[in-house]
Amino acid sequence: MIFDLIKNRRSVFPVQYNNEPIAKGDIQRILEAANWAPTHKKTEPWRFKVLTGESKEKLGMFLSEKYMATETRPKQMKIKKLQENPKRAGAVIAICMQRDPKESVPEWEEVAAVAMAVQNMWLCCAALGIGCYWSSPRLISYMNEFFEMENGERCLGFFYMGHYDGNVPQVGRGAIEEKTVWLN
Structure with a gap:
């Protein structure tokens, strides 16, 4: 049932991934x-760049080098994490948004549509038993130096995916009644 899938969806981080590859058909x-x-005015602003194989390692090197070049006091732990996370993943998908050239809808609606596309990806991963995590480091603002991007396209983050061993943790949420106001 979809409600159970929504309720049990979790972030599974690259450090938790095993080395089992993700089938191209699953991706x-x-x-x-x-x-x-859903997308307002059918702009379909989501764009994806799928990294597998050596391209994941190249991404890790780019991110770590860009971090070292832009950070006044780079931390070795962060450098290593930027290098290792893409390699640990079965696949990394760069989540991009192509702004409607006519700007027929507000930009926030385009961002929201991309986020809904990512939620669909997340739920699909949960159904397939694939762990995933949406990372949006500050370095995404430099991705036009790594990827060829269209005019008006920008990167909103990385969707790391990988198979994992064990169970994802159970978590709770505050009561919806505390977040809802009913008006009659």
Whole structure:
């Protein structure tokens, strides 16, 4: 049931991934789920760049080098994490947004549509037993130096995916009644 899937969806981080590869067919299914997100005026602003194989390692090197070049006091632990996380993942998907050239809808609606596409990906991963995590480091503002980007396209983060051993932790949420006002 969809409610159970929503309730049990969790962030699974690259450090938790095992080395089992993710089948290309599964990645395609995940992307197809993203493509069915709602979008105002059918702008479909989501764009994805899938990194597998050596491209993941290149991403890690780019991120760590850019971090060292832009940070006044780079931390060795952060450098290592930036290098290792892409390598640990079965795949990394750069989450990008292509702004509607006509600007027919406010930008926040385009960002929201991309976020809904990512939620679809997350739920699809949960259904397939694939761990995932959306990371949005400050370094995403430099991704036009790594990827070829269209005019008006920008990176909103990275969707790390990987198979994992064990169970994801159970978590709770505060009561919805504390977040809801009913008006009659």
